[in-house]
Amino acid sequence: RIDxxxxxxxxxxxxxxGAIEGGGCARxxxxxxxxxGRDLVCGWMRELGLDVRxxxxxxxxxxRAGRVDGAPVMTGSHIxxxxxxxxxxxxxxxxxxxxxxxxxxDAGVRTEHPLAVAFFxxxxxxxxxxxxxxxxxxxxxxxxGEALAARGIDxxxxxEELARIxxxxxxxxxxxxxxxxxxxxxxxxPVLDREGVDIGVVESVQGxxxxxxxxRGTANHAGTTPMALRRDAGWxxxxxxxxVRELALELGGSQVATVGRIEFFPNLINVVPRQARLGVDLxxxxxxxLQLAEARLAAHLENLRAAEGVDIATRSxxxxxxxxxxxxxxxxxxxxxxxxGLSTRRMPSGAGHDAQMLAAVCPTxxxxxxxxxxxxxxxREFTHPHHLEAGARVLLTVLCELAGG
Amino acid sequence: RIDxxxxxxxxxxxxxxGAIEGGGCARxxxxxxxxxGRDLVCGWMRELGLDVRxxxxxxxxxxRAGRVDGAPVMTGSHIxxxxxxxxxxxxxxxxxxxxxxxxxxDAGVRTEHPLAVAFFxxxxxxxxxxxxxxxxxxxxxxxxGEALAARGIDxxxxxEELARIxxxxxxxxxxxxxxxxxxxxxxxxPVLDREGVDIGVVESVQGxxxxxxxxRGTANHAGTTPMALRRDAGWxxxxxxxxVRELALELGGSQVATVGRIEFFPNLINVVPRQARLGVDLxxxxxxxLQLAEARLAAHLENLRAAEGVDIATRSxxxxxxxxxxxxxxxxxxxxxxxxGLSTRRMPSGAGHDAQMLAAVCPTxxxxxxxxxxxxxxxREFTHPHHLEAGARVLLTVLCELAGG
Ligand SMILES: NC(=O)NCCC(=O)O
Ligand SMILES: NC(=O)NCCC(=O)O
Numbered sequence: 001r002i003d004x005x006x007x008x009x010x011x012x013x014x015x016x017x018g019a020i021e022g023g024g025c026a027r028x029x030x031x032x033x034x035x036x037g038r039d040l041v042c043g044w045m046r047e048l049g050l051d052v053r054x055x056x057x058x059x060x061x062x063x064r065a066g067r068v069d070g071a072p073v074m075t076g077s078h079i080x081x082x083x084x085x086x087x088x089x090x091x092x093x094x095x096x097x098x099x100x101x102x103x104x105x106d107a108g109v110r111t112e113h114p115l116a117v118a119f120f121x122x123x124x125x126x127x128x129x130x131x132x133x134x135x136x137x138x139x140x141x142x143x144x145g146e147a148l149a150a151r152g153i154d155x156x157x158x159x160e161e162l163a164r165i166x167x168x169x170x171x172x173x174x175x176x177x178x179x180x181x182x183x184x185x186x187x188x189x190p191v192l193d194r195e196g197v198d199i200g201v202v203e204s205v206q207g208x209x210x211x212x213x214x215x216r217g218t219a220n221h222a223g224t225t226p227m228a229l230r231r232d233a234g235w236x237x238x239x240x241x242x243x244v245r246e247l248a249l250e251l252g253g254s255q256v257a258t259v260g261r262i263e264f265f266p267n268l269i270n271v272v273p274r275q276a277r278l279g280v281d282l283x284x285x286x287x288x289x290l291q292l293a294e295a296r297l298a299a300h301l302e303n304l305r306a307a308e309g310v311d312i313a314t315r316s317x318x319x320x321x322x323x324x325x326x327x328x329x330x331x332x333x334x335x336x337x338x339x340x341g342l343s344t345r346r347m348p349s350g351a352g353h354d355a356q357m358l359a360a361v362c363p364t365x366x367x368x369x370x371x372x373x374x375x376x377x378x379x380r381e382f383t384h385p386h387h388l389e390a391g392a393r394v395l396l397t398v399l400c401e402l403a404g405g
Numbered sequence: 406r407i408d409x410x411x412x413x414x415x416x417x418x419x420x421x422x423g424a425i426e427g428g429g430c431a432r433x434x435x436x437x438x439x440x441x442g443r444d445l446v447c448g449w450m451r452e453l454g455l456d457v458r459x460x461x462x463x464x465x466x467x468x469r470a471g472r473v474d475g476a477p478v479m480t481g482s483h484i485x486x487x488x489x490x491x492x493x494x495x496x497x498x499x500x501x502x503x504x505x506x507x508x509x510x511d512a513g514v515r516t517e518h519p520l521a522v523a524f525f526x527x528x529x530x531x532x533x534x535x536x537x538x539x540x541x542x543x544x545x546x547x548x549x550g551e552a553l554a555a556r557g558i559d560x561x562x563x564x565e566e567l568a569r570i571x572x573x574x575x576x577x578x579x580x581x582x583x584x585x586x587x588x589x590x591x592x593x594x595p596v597l598d599r600e601g602v603d604i605g606v607v608e609s610v611q612g613x614x615x616x617x618x619x620x621r622g623t624a625n626h627a628g629t630t631p632m633a634l635r636r637d638a639g640w641x642x643x644x645x646x647x648x649v650r651e652l653a654l655e656l657g658g659s660q661v662a663t664v665g666r667i668e669f670f671p672n673l674i675n676v677v678p679r680q681a682r683l684g685v686d687l688x689x690x691x692x693x694x695l696q697l698a699e700a701r702l703a704a705h706l707e708n709l710r711a712a713e714g715v716d717i718a719t720r721s722x723x724x725x726x727x728x729x730x731x732x733x734x735x736x737x738x739x740x741x742x743x744x745x746g747l748s749t750r751r752m753p754s755g756a757g758h759d760a761q762m763l764a765a766v767c768p769t770x771x772x773x774x775x776x777x778x779x780x781x782x783x784x785r786e787f788t789h790p791h792h793l794e795a796g797a798r799v800l801l802t803v804l805c806e807l808a809g810g
Contacts, residue, residue: 083671084624084679126673189629208628210674219489219783222663222686223613224594224755227653229779234664235650241643248632258627259639261674262667266488268531269615269666269684269722271782274489279674281627317674350629374634377676378624 001103002396004389010095011388014040014079015087024379025087029080029122029133030058030152030161037079038167041094041119048101050117054169057137057147058121058162061175064101066114066403073111073403074178074362075100075395076118077185077354078134082126086381088371088388093184094119096392100399112404113179120354121167127152129210130318135354139361140174174361180329180402181364183355184395186383190374191347198342198390200368201334203325205349205356206254206285209294210318212277213240213301216311219266219274234264234273236304236312243300244280251293254285256350279317285348287321322348323356329365336397337367342390351376367394406508407801409794415500416793419445419484420492429784430492434485434527434538435463435557435566442484443572446499446524453506455522459574462542462552463526463567466580469506471519471808478516478808479583480505480800481523482590482759483539487531491786493776493793498589499524501797505804517809518584525759526572532557534615535723540759544766545579579766585734585807586769588760589800591788595779596752603747603795605773606739609729610754610761611659611690614699615722617682618645618706622715624671624679639669639678641709641717648705649685656698659690661755684722690753692726727753728761734770741802742772747795756781772799 017040018025018033027033042060045052050062063072077093097117104111120138125131128150136142148159162168187193192200217233241259248257261279280297284290301312330346337344347368349356355366369391372382399405422445423430423438432438447465450457455467468477482498502522509516525543530536533555541547553564567573592598597605622638646664653662666684685702689695706717735751742749754761754771763769774796777787804810 082673082676084673084676124675126675129674131675187629188626190631190634206628218780220779221593221756221781221783222665223611223661223688223757224592224779224781225661226595227650227661229595232650232663234667235646237667238643238646238650238664241640242647245632245637245640245643256628256630256632258637258675258677259643260627260669260676260678261672262639262642262669263672264665264667267666267668268487268489268782269534270529270531270536270663270686271487271489271665272663273665274783281675283628351626352628374625374630375623376626376629377673378679 001107002099002389002392004385006102007095007099007388007392008385010098011087011091014091014095020379022379025081025085026083027081028083028127029124030158030165034080035165041079044098048098048105050101053171054167055171055175056144056169056173057134058167058169059118059134059138061116061118064115067110067112070113071177071179072114072116073399074116074118074181075183075399077183078123079119080122080124082124082377084377084379086376086379088186088381088383089188089376090123092186092388096184096395099392100396103396109405111400115399115403116178123354125318128158131352132354132357135357137173138175139357141357141360144173177361179362181355181358181362182395182398183353184367184391185353187368187371188376189350189371192345192368192370193372193374195345197345198387199337199344199394200347201330201344202349202366202368203330203346204285205323205353206283207287207290207322208318208320208352209282209290211280212315212317213280214313215276217274217308220272222270222272225272230272231309232272233276233310236308236310237262237276237278239304240278240300247293247296251289253289255289255293256283257293285322320352320356323359325359325365326363329363333365333367333394333398337394340393367391406512407504407794407797409790411507412500412504412793412797413790415503416492416496419496419500425784427784430486430490431488432486433488433532434529435563435570439485440570446484449503453503453510455506458576459572460576460580461549461574461578462539463572463574464523464539464543466521466523469520472515472517475518476582476584477519477521478804479521479523479586480588480804482588483528484524485527485529487529487782489782489784491781491784493591493786493788494593494781495528497591497793501589501800504797505801508801514810516805520804520808521583528759530723533563536757537759537762540762542578543580544762546762546765549578582766584767586760586763586767587800587803588758589772589796590758592773592776593781594755594776597750597773597775598777598779600750602750603792604742604749604799606735606749606751607730607754607771607773608735608751609690609727610758611688612692612695612727613723613725613757614687614695616685617720617722618685619718620681620715622679625677627675627677630677635677636714637677638681638715641713641715642667642681642683644709645683645705652698652701656694658694660694660698661688662698690727725757725761728764730764730770731768734768738770738772738799738803742799745798772796
């Protein structure tokens with residue numbers, strides 16, 4: 001009953017909004033392209049007969065009435081992307097939710113409980129920290145005022161941008177608690193693709209620790225300043241990048257560690273940098289190990305401070321403990337996928353997801369489909385159409401069971 | 406006959422143009438602030454009776470007629486600054502030249518040979534590479550077409566910006582060869598200040614090697630990509646910064662090495678960088694050692710390429726061998742400074758200067774005055790007024806002798 005081609009057409013159409021070279025998208029949260037993407041998806045929601053509600057942090061929830069009133073079974077994800085994003089991350093989960101609605105409409109089926117398809121604001125967290133901002137506010141784990149005040153890397157705040165693009169809605173936050181939440185997403189990592197498995201049954205999401213490190217040294221002339229007299233914020237930044245890699249290799253296991261963002265000031269070839277600012281991303285499936293990684297980072301910063309005489313300040317941009325999803329939800333997904341003849345594998349999620357925020361308020365689970373070569377946050381992100389369709393079929397059967405189909 | 410207060414007033418007035426917090430200046434070459442600074446200094450030149458000529462690369466030469474025609478004795482420097490520049494670097498040499506002219510005007514003295522005060526385009530090289538661009542074109546060691554085609558870090562070319570600010574002049578390049586060239590400059594390093602010496606007699610300028618390093622890896626998700634599967638351009642950049650420091654410490658002697666400039670793409674906290682671009686500045690007073698430093702850099706890049714599987718391309722942005730000034734010119738400066746009761750010290754220059762380009766075409770030398778704590782390319786750059794005046798007095802006597810006063 002899932003129409004794979006209709007789903008693929010919507011994915012391709014949404015990918016035209018903010019399209020960038022190589023087939024990817026740049027729709028940073030609350031920018032003009034995000035607004036255009038939101039308008040497009042809201043239009044589809046209305047065409048499908050959904051009652052569209054926008055809340056105070058810009059989350060959009062489209063509700064399909066059930067035979068009884070009350071809390072809906074919810075699916076969804078996000079449609080914002082990173083600056084070099086693919087067309088599947090987030091978008092797939094939202095558009096597969098719409099495909100489920102379309103399939104139910106085609107079949108003339110009304111579920112017992114309402115069904116909702118949501119897209120949450122600023123899941124990626126690259127323009128405004130923290131990530132999963134909208135779903136946190138929805139679930140009540142982040143205060144609205146704090147979220148609205150978050151300032152973007154390009155200047156304006158979340159509140160200013162929401163108002164500017166017309167998505168500061170009237171629906172209250174925290175939002176109404178769903179009966180259950182199921183998020184369908186591409187894996188974004190290499191496991192399913194490498195093992196040739198169709199469906200990932202996500203049992204947990206690894207913990208995430210984002211830190212902004214601000215290093216202050218002394219600007220000076222690159223030609224005249226003896227090495228021994230430098231307080232070089234740029235050198236300390238470089239050494240930190242090396243330490244972050246080292247820390248990940250030392251801890252091993254699921255530990256990953258990345259410096260994806262850096263800025264030097266004044267950033268000129270013959271000036272010893274007076275300031276360097278970096279973003280450090282640490283993740284681990286185990287909270288104790290993640291705390292160990294954070295402690296190692298702090299120790300490295302202390303050493304760099306002593307070695308170069310620089311000042312170092314840190315600011316936490318996001319911190320989430322690992323989340324375990326409800327076991328009965330995972331079992332349900334596994335059962336339905338197998339009944340559809342699909343191979344499955346239980347796994348943790350390496351990426352953060354809106355589902356990890358909803359998990360605090362209702363039974364929650366995630367369905368993964370394979371990412372070719374595990375490439376994501378890259379325009380070359382790709383998932384085969386038959387996997388996109390398979391994931392949507394699992395989503396349909398799981399939602400129907402939860403909503404009483 | 407030098408009026409130290411008049412000199413200080415001109416320095417303070419020019420420092421108002423492009424003033425930034427902390428008492429410094431941001432007048433990047435050929436930007437709006439540079440145009441305003443040029444207009445101001447050209448106005449002063451005309452007030453002092455100089456015949457002002459602008460050449461095809463935007464160098465400005467103000468000529469004071471002598472008793473005979475022919476090649477002038479020239480002094481000068483530059484008025485462009487780095488992004489966090491002080492008020493002395495370059496400006497001091499130009500405005501001290503104007504003070505020499507003012508002093509001669511006051512005294513009603515006409516020298517035998519003409520006297521010229523010049524400021525050269527884009528000495529700093531931070532917006533457009535290479536540095537010392539205008540003086541190279543003046544001296545014929547860089548082709549005009551190549552200089553005009555240089556593209557700035559913010560997009561436009563030198564040619565476009567010269568036309569825009571109205572400083573693409575009619576005077577031909579290479580320019581007329583002076584009888585001699587003397588550049589007065591702040592040391593920008595710590596030596597004179599630490600040793601309590603008034604005047605640096607500059608015998609040489611160290612060699613400069615600027616390389617842009619462009620590293621290409623694969624953008625990927627920071628949370629889902631195992632460490633072993635990364636081609637992380639950001640990590641390679643960090644490791645390179647560490648190698649550049651190591652190389653300087655290993656070579657020792659006069660070797661300095663700096664990474665002052667870096668950019669990541671897409672530069673987002675949860676994306677493994679697909680590209681990193683860095684500027685590496687290597688300097689040594691010894692050409693053989695500088696070549697050794699360059700070879701070590703190349704070897705490090707080879708290792709990083711192999712270690713991370715990244716692609717690395719390099720581009721030379723500037724390359725100047727060490728320059729030795731004419732010994733009789735240095736001796737002349739030393740003699741005059743001592744006759745004025747000032748203490749002197751022979752020394753190399755750590756920074757690049759326009760004089761090193763003029764040295765290829767005429768007898769050339771430089772006079773240094775102390776920089777407090779050696780701080781330069783920093784808004785806190787400072788030289789005591791009595792040193793500013795002392796330097797100008799030496800310049801006056803040297804120029805008078807050279808021009809036949
Ligand atoms: N799924 C996804 O890419 N989320 C963005 C947050 C993160 O994991 O960095
Ligand atoms: N004097 C001076 O700062 N020149 C700029 C070129 C350089 O040495 O980096």
